[in-house]
Amino acid sequence: MRTSYLIEKADDSTKKKIAREVVNIILSVRRYPIDLLLQDISEKSRVVQMNFIALACDNLHIEPPVRNNVWSRVENPYRVGNDVDENRIAAAVCAIEKQDGVRITWPGNDVRVDFKKMYDEGAIR
Numbered sequence: 001m002r003t004s005y006l007i008e009k010a011d012d013s014t015k016k017k018i019a020r021e022v023v024n025i026i027l028s029v030r031r032y033p034i035d036l037l038l039q040d041i042s043e044k045s046r047v048v049q050m051n052f053i054a055l056a057c058d059n060l061h062i063e064p065p066v067r068n069n070v071w072s073r074v075e076n077p078y079r080v081g082n083d084v085d086e087n088r089i090a091a092a093v094c095a096i097e098k099q100d101g102v103r104i105t106w107p108g109n110d111v112r113v114d115f116k117k118m119y120d121e122g123a124i125r
Contacts, residue, residue: 003050005104006057006065007113012122014062019119021056038116046109047084051077053113066100 007015019038026037041049051074057064058071074080089106097103117123 003054003057003071004046004106005102006062007050007053007124009065015118015122015124016120017060018053018056018062019115021060022052022115023119025052025055025059034119035116038119042112042115044078044112045081046107046111046113047089048077048081049113049115051080066096066102066104068100069096 007018010018022041023034023037026032026041027034032040041052054071055073055077056062058073064071086109089109093104093106113124117125
C-alpha cells in the first residue's frame with residue numbers, strides 16, 4: 001500500500017530508476033529478454049508489482065513515503081501475490097491511517113503498472 005502511494009507520487013526519474021532496479025532483481029534469478037520481462041511484470045497483479053517495487057526501493061535506499069515505516073523484504077513477490085487478498089489490504093490501509101495519520105488509497109489489485117512505460121519514460125500507465 002505504501003509502495004502504491006509512493007509510485008503514484010514519485011517523479012519520472014525516480015520511477016525509471018525503480019523500474020530498472022526491478023529488472024535487475026528479476027534478472028538476478030532468471031534470464032529474460034528485457035522487453036519480455038517488462039511485459040510479464042506489467043501483467044502481474046498490483047500486489048506482485050508493488051512487492052517488486054518495495055524490494056527495488058529498499059535496494060536503492062528510497063525511504064517509504066510514510067515516516068516511521070520500513071520496507072518489508074519478501075523472498076518471492078510472485079508467491080506473496082497469491083497470499084494477499086482485499087481483506088488484508090484493507091486492514092493494512094486502515095492500520096497505516098490509524099498509526100500514522102496518512103490516508104492511502106488502494107486502487108485495486110487489477111490496476112496495473114505498465115513497467116515498459118515506467119522503464120522507458122517514467123510513466124506508470
